[in-house]
Amino acid sequence: MSAAAPRVTAVVVTYNRRDLLVEALDALAAQTRPPDAVTVVDNASSDGTPGLIRDRYPDADLVELGVNTGGAGGFAAGIARALDAPGAGTRLIWLMDDDTVPEPGALAALLDARDRAPAAPALVASRVVWTDGRDHPMNTPRRKPGASRAELAAAAEAGCMPVRSASFVSVLVEEAAVRERGLPVADYFLWNDDFEFTTRLLRGRTGLYCPASVVVHKTAAFGGTDADPGSRFYYEVRNKLWLFTRSPGLAPVERALYAGSSVRRWARTYVRSRDRATLRRGLREGVRDGLRRRPRPTEEVISAAVRRYDP
Secondary structure (H helix, E strand, O other): OOOOEEEEEEEEEEEEHHHHHHHHHHHOOOOOOOOOOEEEEEEEOOOHHHHHHHOOOOEEEEEOEEEEEEEEHHHHHHHHHHHHHOOOEEEEEEEEEEEEOOOOOOHHHHHHHHHOOOOOOOEEEEEEOOOOOOOOOOOOEEEEEOOOHHHHHHHHHHHOOOEEEOOOOEEEHHHHHHHOOOOOOOOHOOOOOHHHHHHHHHHHOOEEEEEEEEEOOOOOOOOOOOOHHHHHHHHHHHHHHHHHHOOOOHHHHHHHHHHHHHHHHHHHHHHOOOOOEEEEEEEHHHHHHHHHHOOOOOHHHHHHHHHEOOO
8 A cells, every 4th residue: 555645535415404414524523534625515405504614614615506416416526526626646535424423533444444455445434323323224234245265354454344335324435446437326316326336336346344434324213225215215216227227336147136135125115114105106107217218427417406616
């Protein structure tokens, strides 16, 4: 690894959650190794978030979007902004939602794991816990399927575990990997955008889960991916179809395995739902749109949404 310290830009995407955003940004400032820059992407909030950022966090780089592009568009715009920033040397991008509160040593632990790894990983993900300290099932990465003994041993040297994907709730990604593999697909809007993006970055590369880096994900409720999604089930179905039919992130065998897992999870969600009519509608419309059209180019979505960059 290079002895030169990498430059880290934290990218936080927010939408109408001022109080949570304040916690997240204050936690970034309190890091034992603070990020070198902070970019906040506001998804057209109506609660005065842009004014709050300008008044309370004048050093933050504020990206205002004129329409809500969801997490997918927000992270695409934020990463694009970080890539446009001047500077040379190793650059890393630390991604998180506005309801993510990193503990003081979270970034330092990610960087330490990266430095201890025998080869630079494409990404390093944090341990995500809920407000009561339990591991959050929505964001708990799984060990990379079929990881070799050598991969497991190399990850263990860094105090980590090899993973095949990660969530946008605290993941440190290499700028070079993003430049080669591309931005998140903004048209996903929400759900599966982080899975698609990180599997694409990690295909043929190393990703690590670092349990020493801890962040609190302040979701309203504790639950996993099979919780009843209501009308959002549309995005789950449409985006999974886009993922399985149009993304280069998964190998053919992986597509078959993940598709089977998704169908089983959908079945469990449907059985447990109290509003099956909404899920049936989401399934029908998601299948229709997932098969009939493709995602719009990310650059098109971002350029249409960006109101202005306000450094």
